[in-house]
Amino acid sequence: MIRFSHVHKLFARTGAALQDVSFQVNKGEFVFITGPSGAGKSTILKLCFFEERPSKGEVKVYGLSSAAFGPADVPRLRRRLGIVFQDFRLLEDRNVEANVAFALEVTGTPPSQIAPRVSRLLAQVGLSAKATALPQELSGGEQQRVAIARALANDPVALVADEPTGNLDERATRGIFQLFRDINSNGTAVLMATHDLDLVRRSGCRTIEVNRGQVVFDSASDGGFRPSGPLDATEDNA
Amino acid sequence: MRLAVREALLAFRRAPMLSALSITTIAFSLFAFGLFGLVALNIRNALRTVEDRVEIRAFVADGTGAEATGAALGDIGAFPEAASVRLVTQAQALDRARLELGEFSDVFEEGILPASIELRLKPGFRDPATVRAVAKRIDVYDFIDDIRFGEEWVEKLHRLRNIATLAGLSLGLTFAIVAIIIIGSTIRMAVMARSREIAIMRLVGATNGFIRAPFLIEGFLKGTLGGLLALVLAWVAVAVINRFVVQAAFFDSWMGAVGVLAGASIGLAGSALSVGRHLKRV
Numbered sequence: 001m002i003r004f005s006h007v008h009k010l011f012a013r014t015g016a017a018l019q020d021v022s023f024q025v026n027k028g029e030f031v032f033i034t035g036p037s038g039a040g041k042s043t044i045l046k047l048c049f050f051e052e053r054p055s056k057g058e059v060k061v062y063g064l065s066s067a068a069f070g071p072a073d074v075p076r077l078r079r080r081l082g083i084v085f086q087d088f089r090l091l092e093d094r095n096v097e098a099n100v101a102f103a104l105e106v107t108g109t110p111p112s113q114i115a116p117r118v119s120r121l122l123a124q125v126g127l128s129a130k131a132t133a134l135p136q137e138l139s140g141g142e143q144q145r146v147a148i149a150r151a152l153a154n155d156p157v158a159l160v161a162d163e164p165t166g167n168l169d170e171r172a173t174r175g176i177f178q179l180f181r182d183i184n185s186n187g188t189a190v191l192m193a194t195h196d197l198d199l200v201r202r203s204g205c206r207t208i209e210v211n212r213g214q215v216v217f218d219s220a221s222d223g224g225f226r227p228s229g230p231l232d233a234t235e236d237n238a
Numbered sequence: 239m240r241l242a243v244r245e246a247l248l249a250f251r252r253a254p255m256l257s258a259l260s261i262t263t264i265a266f267s268l269f270a271f272g273l274f275g276l277v278a279l280n281i282r283n284a285l286r287t288v289e290d291r292v293e294i295r296a297f298v299a300d301g302t303g304a305e306a307t308g309a310a311l312g313d314i315g316a317f318p319e320a321a322s323v324r325l326v327t328q329a330q331a332l333d334r335a336r337l338e339l340g341e342f343s344d345v346f347e348e349g350i351l352p353a354s355i356e357l358r359l360k361p362g363f364r365d366p367a368t369v370r371a372v373a374k375r376i377d378v379y380d381f382i383d384d385i386r387f388g389e390e391w392v393e394k395l396h397r398l399r400n401i402a403t404l405a406g407l408s409l410g411l412t413f414a415i416v417a418i419i420i421i422g423s424t425i426r427m428a429v430m431a432r433s434r435e436i437a438i439m440r441l442v443g444a445t446n447g448f449i450r451a452p453f454l455i456e457g458f459l460k461g462t463l464g465g466l467l468a469l470v471l472a473w474v475a476v477a478v479i480n481r482f483v484v485q486a487a488f489f490d491s492w493m494g495a496v497g498v499l500a501g502a503s504i505g506l507a508g509s510a511l512s513v514g515r516h517l518k519r520v
Contacts, residue, residue, distance in 0.1 A: 049441075071446065079443035089438055093252055105241050106444035154443065 001027050001158060001189055002048055007057035009043050009213075017043040018213045020057070023220075025191055027157070030184045032200045033193040035210035041193035044210065045162045048191060049081050050074050062157060079107050082151030082159040082188075086166035088143045090135040096146050097122065097131040103153035121149040125179060141172030148179060158189035165196055173199065242451035249432070249456050256428055257460065263424040264464025265471065267417035268501050272472040272489075274413050275497075278406040280486050285399055292364040292395070294373050294387040298325075298353040302381040310379050311355060319363035319372050326354045352383065366393045418504055421464075425457055425508040429516050436516060446517050453513040454506055461505020465498035472497075 002025040009018040018040045025031050033041045046052040047059045050069065059066040062080050064073055090099050100118045109117070122128045125145040135143050144164055151159055159180065165173040177199055184190045194200065200207055209217035250257045298307055307325055315323040326334070331351040357376070359369065369392050373385050429436075432453075439449050469489075476488045489497065 075440075075443045075445045077443075078441060083441050089434070089441070091435060091438065102438070103442040106439050106442055106448060108448075150442065 010055040082156035084161040086163035245452035246455035265467035268468035271413040422508040426512040457505040457509025461502040465501020
């Protein structure tokens with residue numbers, strides 16, 4: 001579903017962000033991307049939803065190759081992916097249901113289908129009672145749930161989440177993670193970048209560790225979850 | 239399309255101050271351009287009135303037969319440059335002189351003034367070279383004693399017209415460019431204010447065409463409203479000038495429509511450019 005083949009990413013100002021990164025995320029898989037700040041986690045996610053193009057190598061997502069895509073392919077791909085960020089990226093002047101409906105409206109969903117779908121999505125993320133609230137009236141965890149509902153609006157085959165629990169307290173983090181697990185159990189692949197090593201350890205999910213733009217560990221190929229030592233050490237060195 | 243129109247209208251409600259600022263900026267930019275247009279229009283009208291008086295007067299020798307002058311009148315009237323041609327007899331010339339110079343009316347005696355052929359030229363044939371060429375063609379008749387067309391005056395008028403046209407074009411172009419820059423910046427501000435919304439639209443898979451549509455509609459509406467407001471301001475300005483300064487002409491309905499359409503086009507083009515640049519950047 002998502003395949004990185006010898007991907008390099010070079011930024012003009014900051015130099016190499018990724019070097020020879022290769023991995024594959026299969027359908028329905030839950031994968032964590034971990035690593036210290038500046039390791040290249042966000043760059044990997046941006047390459048997944050074609051916000052960036054690789055300088056070398058190939059990224060293939062849901063059949064679409066970074067080597068051969070046109071401007072019209074990007075919106076088509078993003079409708080098949082759900083994207084979630086640490087800072088939620090909600091429209092502050094619209095209420096919860098309008099924020100979720102927005103994703104359906106801009107992708108051309110027939111108006112008659114929007115309201116029932118929004119209700120179903122809000123029920124799925126546990127926010128039916130807050131449908132008319134504005135984002136600033138919600139807690140961080142609730143705002144992230146709205147963002148997740150929006151990301152799910154177009155029935156994505158995969159969710160790409162960049163530090164989705166980075167702004168949340170422990171309790172909200174557990175709730176959001178559980179929500180991702182529930183979504184994943186319904187067959188949606190999840191690729192989540194995070195700093196939260198406790199969360200990663202507890203989950204038992206596949207983990208790809210990145211450091212200085214390179215994949216230094218992949219539990220799928222290196223076997224099991226990496227003990228805490230090296231991961232903490234790299235973070236301390238960052 | 240329905241969603242694009244709704245989003246465009248909602249933009250006015252969500253940011254009323256910014257929308258009002260955009261419309262006012264467009265209106266005042268077009269108003270400044272419109273005022274200049276009115277000055278140019280009134281100068282052109284004044285010049286046209288003066289130009290209407292450009293005529294060639296060919297004095298007929300005493301004793302010329304009516305047959306000869308009649309034939310000449312027919313020939314000259316058939317010139318492509320001729321707007322009107324008429325014969326002023328000696329008696330008519332005397333009457334006119336007495337009327338125009340009333341206090342010297344007793345000075346003029348019968349037969350003192352010659353008959354003449356007076357030719358007025360069509361617009362577009364009133365430049366010195368054409369007037370001179372037509373005069374030469376009339377001068378070939380044997381019975382023409384003298385021919386006058388105020389050569390120096392025609393040349394001065396022509397020069398004045400050229401200067402007015404050149405100044406009008408360059409000033410008009412400058413005003414138009416300034417208006418486009420100001421309007422473009424205002425619309426750019428409106429686009430920047432909604433950059434978050436644009437970024438979210440792109441993330442959830444909206445096409446560039448879909449993202450552009452509400453901004454284009456918004457720009458078109460703001461431009462149209464700005465154009466209408468500019469027209470109203472210009473009308474008020476002319477009404478005040480008419481009342482307190484001098485009688486001035488206003489745009490006809492066709493020109494007014496072109497002004498509003500210019501506002502709408504600038505709004506549309508400004509939006510297209512701003513949102514296009516923004517989409518390229520994000």
